Amino acid sequence: MAGNRPIKFRILELCNKSEGAWNYEIVKQIQKEYNLKGDFQRDSINFDLIELASGGLLKDVEVKVDEEGIYKKGFLLHKYVITDFGKTRAADACLMYV
Template identity: 70%
Template sequence: MSKNRPIKFRILELFLNGKESWNYEIVSKIQEEYGMKSNFQRDSINFDIIELASGGMLKDVEQKVDDNGIYKKGFLLHKYMITDFGRVRSSDACLRSV
């Protein structure tokens, strides 16, 4: 799938392999794919992940302190995985490999 679909669709798709991913990994992948370079856009993608998690489609499985400034120095990094509900919603959204 290309960058022609809404960002949240793409984020869910990235999680469909069932693996856990850190928020900064997903954010930088989306930034690259959609050509979103600014810090504001970076935070907006991260907020999309938070929204998906609060909607029950992703689960926050692990946290660590960002000591090295991978994303934002001194803040928390979150690791997520997709939930069953997230898979159901992904299939509603016609994502591949559900």
């Protein structure tokens, strides 16, 4: 069920596919599901992604420069996938399937 569990749980769910997910896709989807509008909320969700990656729960599998301004022009776009550590950590929190 979307929108009623902590945002980081949902992010881990969204990154739990073999090909990973782009940060701008995740941010957009979370904004929609949780009804969070505006640039501040957008950046705050992206920061959750950064924290998760820094904590070793996510890792980036692909990086590209945002040439067209999909998210922020000139900055990097990351494609994240959940790590084994992230899966273990998520198993006792939010990803029931594991």
